[in-house]
Amino acid sequence: MRIGFWGAILLLAAPLAFMLAFFAAPFVAIAFNSLQDPDGGLSMSNYVRLVTDPYYLKAMGTTLSIAGWVTLITLLLGYPLAYFMVFRVRKRWLKRILYILVVTPLFTSNVVRAFSWIILLGRNGFVNDLLIWLHLTDKPLPLLFNKVSIIIGLAYIMLPFMILSVAAILQNLDHRLKDAARDLGAGPWSTFFHVTLPLSLPGIVSGALMVFTLCVSAYVTPSILSGGREVVMSMLVFQQYATVLNFSFGATLAVALLITAFLLLAVYHSARFAFAKARQMRGNHAA
Amino acid sequence: MKKTALSVVVTMLATAGGTAQANESLNVSAYGGSWGDALQACIFTPFEEATGIDVVVEPSASSVTLSKLQAEASSPIMDVAWMDGGVSELARDSGVVAPIDPSLAPGLAGVIDQAKYKTEGGGIYAVGNGYFAVGIVYNSEEITTPPTSWEDLWNAEYAGRVILPSAVNSIGVPIFAAFNALAGGTLDDLTPGIEKMKTLEPALFFDSSGVANSGFQTGEGVIGAHYATQAFTMADGGLPIAYAIPKEGAMASDIRIHIVKGTKNSEAAHKLVDFAVQPAQAGCLATRLQVGPSTSGVELPPEVAARMPWGADGSIDDLAVADWTAINAYRDALSEAWTRLASGN
The missing domain is CATH 3.40.190.10 (Periplasmic binding protein-like II)
Incomplete structure (x- = not known):
């Protein structure tokens, strides 16, 4: 049975209305607010302040670099875990338990998890005690209240998102393709890099997108684990809204962050597109 | 039979509606954490017991409370708000708090003068609840x-x-x-x-x-x-x-009580302010939070007195209030x- 034109409109109407009411409309209001100067007139002064002050650009850089590192780390940790769960674990019940274990941390508040890292990463914390005991260092390393602690805290929170999106793709991968590659003489590594990895790219892409965007907008974890020594955009936005009470500059920071993230995603997508096209061409030549 | 059952339900609903109406309630923005717990135990719970007015608390830090009040200024949801000194002045300047009428909150007579914060016009915009x-x-x-x-x-x-x-x-x-x-x-x-x-x-x-x-x-x-x-x-x-x-x-600095401008429950809000500055409530907060009472005549046990912000033998005059x-x-x-x-x- 096909859904008719009006049927499709009807089905789309609800999510569309929801997005319009709770995302588009507030965003327009915020964007408009960001163009207001303190006297309520329209001006670009907030944006000029943002672009001309290296402090805000640096905060933007910190935010993006933290999100980039977390994406890379969750990919490097999450991919092997997802691979293991999908291909190596044969028993169904064990697989289920592993999925539950991956998801369980999501049920705990980020606040609690950030505070746990303070205890673990502190001067007298577990991690430093362990490093000293292993004679890897003779005095405690500064692991807390810097970029390192923010990245560790966020990577821990984001890992399940990466594992789940990669595992979802690996799960549906046609196993016979791997067997075929092995049959045709490809070694395990060659099979992985030429068959499994390219086929799982959609999972990596969606996982990376999710992790990156969640990191860019994260507030609780950076604000607790930065100890105020590092500043990310969400903290500046909060400060403008909640303590300086300059709502229009807060809006400017938020809009600038969103635009930058969109631009980066656009670059990412066009690079991927170009890459895929190049591969296709190469494939055609080989054929 | 069916009809009787229906009428019973209708009567029950009506009674429920009636009691809900009789039970006034106040929306209060106050602190979270241990400060919120202390306010609940020292002020809100005993207030509910004494007056029958429900206190619905929405916890948030002072500055967040203020931005909330500003955002809701056109149709206020909150009736009473606890905010720190500093934020309190910002609330005054942004016009989100209403003057407190001492005749509706006679307990204010027991509050020291420095803790009755007045606008230039002389109206009280905030009352101290402890230093x-x-x-x-x-x-x-x-x-x-x-x-x-x-x-x-x-x-x-x-x-x-x-x-x-x-x-x-x-x-x-x-x-x-x-x-x-x-x-x-x-x-x-x-x-x-x-x-x-x-x-x-x-x-x-x-x-x-x-x-x-x-x-x-x-x-x-x-x-x-x-x-x-x-x-x-x-x-x-x-x-x-x-x-x-x-x-x-x-x-x-101090914690202060404000009545939100445009509240529809001004009378009940004044009752809460009056209740919060009573010596018993101020003494309770002093014991639980070591805040120095801004209500005069509060008797404190020596171990509590030793922890007052002005020290064991000091007074409000020893504080460098910002x-x-x-x-x-x-x-x-x-x-x-x-x-x-x-x-x-």
Whole structure:
């Protein structure tokens, strides 16, 4: 049975209305607010302040670099875990338990998890005690209240998102393709890099997108684990809204962050597109 | 039979509706955490029992409360709001609080004059509900000679282990103003304070007390500017943490009660204000939070009196209460300079 034109409109109407009411409309209001100067007139002064002050650009850089590192780390940790769960674990019940274990941390508040890292990463914390005991260092390393602690805290929170999106793709991968590659003489590594990895790219892409965007907008974890020594955009936005009470500059920071993230995603997508096209061409030549 | 059952249900619904209407309720914005617990136990619960008016609390930090009140200004949801000194003045200036009428809250007669905050027109826009102090909090195991001055934070031995409030915390900005003044600066000229701060090596800047406490607990910091209350809480929890009043004077501020402009429950709101400043309530808060009562004639047991922000034998006159109106005029600049210093920019 096909859904008719009006049927499709009807089905789309609800999510569309929801997005319009709770995302588009507030965003327009915020964007408009960001163009207001303190006297309520329209001006670009907030944006000029943002672009001309290296402090805000640096905060933007910190935010993006933290999100980039977390994406890379969750990919490097999450991919092997997802691979293991999908291909190596044969028993169904064990697989289920592993999925539950991956998801369980999501049920705990980020606040609690950030505070746990303070205890673990502190001067007298577990991690430093362990490093000293292993004679890897003779005095405690500064692991807390810097970029390192923010990245560790966020990577821990984001890992399940990466594992789940990669595992979802690996799960549906046609196993016979791997067997075929092995049959045709490809070694395990060659099979992985030429068959499994390219086929799982959609999972990596969606996982990376999710992790990156969640990191860019994260507030609780950076604000607790930065100890105020590092500043990310969400903290500046909060400060403008909640303590300086300059709502229009807060809006400017938020809009600038969103635009930058969109631009980066656009670059990412066009690079991927170009890459895929190049591969296709190469494939055609080989054929 | 069917009809009777239906009519019973209708009667029940009607009665339920009736009681809901008879039960007035107040929406109150107050603190979370231990301060919220204390307000609940000392004020809200006994108030509900005494008056039958329900108190629905929405917890948030002072500055967040203020932005909420501003956002809701056209149709206020909150009736009464607890906010810290400093934020209170901002609330006054942004016109989100209503004057408190002493004839509707006769308990105000027992409140000391300094704690009845008045607009230029003479109306009371806020009532103090207790003073708290920010002084030097230190690890008494690592620091055996008690610190005596804010200058001790610059001691080379504590480099990299100093804990300070961030600009998001309500005492961050006034602490910076105080340090700037000690360094010889004025609110117009923050350079001395900025230069002075550059010679200090902090461990962390805390948004909320919990982060500072964890910092002391894990040994990240050994000394810092922090709330006296929190020092006593940590000490009572068995940690080697002590509190010292610097010779320049502990910095003080207070928690204040406001009635939200445009409230539809003005009378009940006044009843809550009246109830909150009664000596029994002020004494209860003093015991639980070590806040100095702004209601006169509160009898405190000696162990509570010893922990008052003004010290065992002091009084309100010994406190260096921050000049919020002046600080607020420079809030943007102070806040930005402080955040930049914190992140080493």
